[in-house]
Amino acid sequence: xxxxxxxxxxxxxxxxxxxxxxxxxxxxxxxxxxxxxxxxxxxxxxxxxxxxxxxxxxxxxxxxxxxxxxxxxxxxxxxxxxxxxxxxxxxxxxxxxxxxxxxxxxxxxxxxxxxxxxxxxxxxxxxxxxxxxxx
Numbered sequence: 001x002x003x004x005x006x007x008x009x010x011x012x013x014x015x016x017x018x019x020x021x022x023x024x025x026x027x028x029x030x031x032x033x034x035x036x037x038x039x040x041x042x043x044x045x046x047x048x049x050x051x052x053x054x055x056x057x058x059x060x061x062x063x064x065x066x067x068x069x070x071x072x073x074x075x076x077x078x079x080x081x082x083x084x085x086x087x088x089x090x091x092x093x094x095x096x097x098x099x100x101x102x103x104x105x106x107x108x109x110x111x112x113x114x115x116x117x118x119x120x121x122x123x124x125x126x127x128x129x130x131x132x133x134x135x
Contacts, residue, residue: 001050001107001108001109002079002080002081002107002108003080003105003106003107004080004081004084004105004106004107005103005104005105006084006088006102006103006104007023007103008100009098009100011081011084011085011088014105014107023058023060023103023105024060025058025059025060025103025105026059026060026061027039027057027058027059027063028040028041028056028057028058028059029056029057029058029067029070030054030055030056031054031055031056031057031070031071031074032051032054033051033052033053033054035075037067037070037071037074039067050107050108050109051109052109053078053109054108054109055074055078055080055083055106055107055108055109056106056107057070057083057087057104057105057106058104058105058106059102059103059104060102060103060104061099061101061102061103062099062102063087063091063102063104064090064091064094064095065087065090065091069087069090070087073086073087073090078108079108080106080107080108081106083106083108084104084106087104088104
């Protein structure tokens with residue numbers, strides 16, 4: 001089990017921050033072993049037991065990322081700290097800052113359970129313009 005917080009603008013191990021219960025969360029998500037991202041109520045997550053390949057994300061404040069981005073970043077790594085870092089990069093790219101009141105808690109059942117990028121289905125690249133192919 002791996003747990004990390006973003007609190008006061010810094011990422012740290014959750015155990016050193018007194019655990020998850022010390023913050024009121026407004027958005028909660030679980031990424032289950034079947035590959036589904038589910039938005040859940042905060043009360044439901046308190047009893048949720050993660051299994052291998054699963055993770056959860058709790059947000060207090062406004063994290064400017066979409067559910068598909070949350071899922072994509074989890075699928076890329078499956079590692080709590082890297083998942084959190086990637087989400088924060090996406091947020092900062094949009095907001096151009098990091099509000100110190102934003103708190104995010106992530107945990108994964110096992111380090112390195114994500115899939116490699118080649119396993120994520122991609123759409124085919126658009127055809128090359130004719131002017132580029134005629135040299």
